[in-house]
Amino acid sequence: MHTQFASTATERAVPRGFFASLANESENLGALALPGAVSKKPPGETLFREGDAADGVYEVISGMLRICKLLPDGRRQITGFVPAERLIGISLGGAYSYTAEAITEVMVRFYRRSALDRLMLERPQLTRHLLGAAAQELHMAHELMLMLGCKDALEKVASFLLLMADQQGGEVDAAEIHLPMDRHDIADYVGLTVETVSRTFTRLKRSKVIALRTANCVEIHDWDRLDEMASR
Amino acid sequence: MHTQFASTATERAVPRGFFASLANESENLGALALPGAVSKKPPGETLFREGDAADGVYEVISGMLRICKLLPDGRRQITGFVPAERLIGISLGGAYSYTAEAITEVMVRFYRRSALDRLMLERPQLTRHLLGAAAQELHMAHELMLMLGCKDALEKVASFLLLMADQQGGEVDAAEIHLPMDRHDIADYVGLTVETVSRTFTRLKRSKVIALRTANCVEIHDWDRLDEMASR
DNA sequence: CGTAATCTTGATCTGATTCAAATGTCGTGG
DNA sequence: CCACGACATTTGAATCAGATCAAGATTACG
Structure with missing residues (x-):
């Protein structure tokens, strides 16, 4: 019932060389060369909300997410659109600081926080990779701030x-x-x-x-x- | 001539437990527990400019920096004020993506990129620390975007x-x-x-x-x- | 097809900018 | 010590870009 099998998903966006061996709802090696649970989210679905316990990181395989921040009265700032191949949810600190929602149908791979924490100690390159992702996110945030303010x-x-x-x-x-x-x-x-x-x-x-x-x-x-x- | 000895610098801001053993222009262990060159910047001085080769990371010891982005016609967005104890200049990618300038007189400790790169492989905790700093920066950026946009x-x-x-x-x-x-x-x-x-x-x-x-x-x-x- | 969204267009209003001037602050030298 | 000048801050009046409110037009969908 809940597990649907992809056929429309693959057409949506253009994942670059990622789909070679994708066995949909099972475990797989992604950009982090780590096992992670792959799942499909329909348009509009929320991956996580600002304030939720940050129990892991998502990698977008296909489709697009939006990252939002909300004011109490409902005003919304979208701080980014996340296309395929990007990571989101890096947070270090117990809670996500923003909400992530699917715009299109989205395939994501989830990496559990606990697993990442353990592996970061063994594989320095992994931490480096995450640092790179964070730095890129930061760069885009700066561009957006410039735009919003000026x-x-x-x-x-x-x-x-x-x-x-x-x-x-x-x-x-x-x-x-x-x-x-x-x-x-x-x-x-x-x-x-x-x-x-x-x-x-x-x-x-x-x-x-x-x-x-x-x-x-x-x-x-x-x-x-x-x-x-x-x-x- | 160029090297001045501190007496006014220490009064400016409140560095929390950092000054215990500070021998001004020499090498020292900072928040990263790493050797780094300490230097003093007068108000208005630029630490680095957007686009400059990103050859290292600065830790603010005392005083305050501003982080800016500029449009070609001179319009400016300040994306953050950096108080003592914070790192800036994490960039992964050859160039800084913003400019950093001293607002007050500032003491900074500089960590060379080459040294960090080498050490990150040996000390996973160091990379973790940098990742944490990046995550915090990102969090603040999100708050600012919400403010600017809404x-x-x-x-x-x-x-x-x-x-x-x-x-x-x-x-x-x-x-x-x-x-x-x-x-x-x-x-x-x-x-x-x-x-x-x-x-x-x-x-x-x-x-x-x-x-x-x-x-x-x-x-x-x-x-x-x-x-x-x-x-x- | 018809109904509900989404998107576009129009008219008006308003908060922030712009331009201009007054006031305040600080350092310097008389 | 006080007067002066340079610069930062505040205040005022006029203007304008974007928001709001209100219809239309278009598209998607059952």
Whole structure:
């Protein structure tokens, strides 16, 4: 009943060379070269909430997560979108400091805290790897802070699009970006309202810098101008 | 000529049990229980700039640093204020991703990257320690992103004051907070203009929640109300 | 198809910025 | 010791970017 077998999951996102030997609901070696339980989360599901006991680290295999912080009255800041191959939940300290939710259907591999703690002593390289992941997360956080604190609506949306572009367009500047998240998520990421995000998309369309195939599929026509607009 | 001997430095901030045996310009064991070169930086001096080769990690012994990100046109986001006992410059990746500058006169201990890399293999605990520092930094970054993206001017300034309070008031709620940074720094931290920050201080004064001894010394009179105002 | 979301557009309002000036603070030299 | 000047902070008035409120338009889905 609960365990469903993947067939749609593999099409969603582009996991790079990870799927070679995936036996879905069993144990497997991931980026950490460690055994970890693989599971599938439907869109909207919460992996963990801010404040929950931080009992492990997740690696995203496919799909995309959003990382959120909430104020008591419900206002939300999305502090990151997590694509395949990234780790989240590194916390050192008893509790997660943010919430993680699936945007698309997501495959994740879970590494138990207890196992990691034990293994970190034996394999220094593992700790190094985690430190690297944390440093990367920190770098992205700094970029986002710069955006939230300094940039105006146009700059924010342009920056967001460029981020999404190089997050998925490891290939060519294929010029066609898929946005798995809805406008509300985008708004809460860049610190604007849905309406302003929408208006800004329209502005970019009118100036021929982008085109919208659908609401979730952006064609970038003028990379240079988009780059200027982002003020990086 | 260049090497000055401390006498004013020790009064500045409150290093907790760190100064027991400090022979200023020589090598010493710090929080990492490692040898590292100690040096003194005058207010305003840059430790390193975003983009510089990241050749090591600094530990603040006394005083306070600011961490900045800049846009090409000069707009600035301060992503953190670094008090004594904290590490900065963990970067894994060849370059620092932010700039670090002294706000007050600062004593720092420097750990060379090469030395750390070597030692991390021998002493797993060291890597763990660095991971812990990174995790803490990340936690603070998340709080700041929430503030920048969601909060209004009053909430931002209230949050800022509470942060400063528990950053230094390890003791009692002594109610007297010293702000080593100027209004411009505060503004660039909370994502407002100097004028708005000043107006907000005035607002807090008028409502008797705080009082200003001087521009850099805040007395907190009503912790509960300040806490509500911060919307945490 | 029709109904409910999501997304877009429009009109108005408001909190924060901008520009400008006054006040306050501190160090320096007369 | 006090006057002066440089700089930081505060205050005021006008403006504006983005939020809010309110409909439409589009899309997804049963």
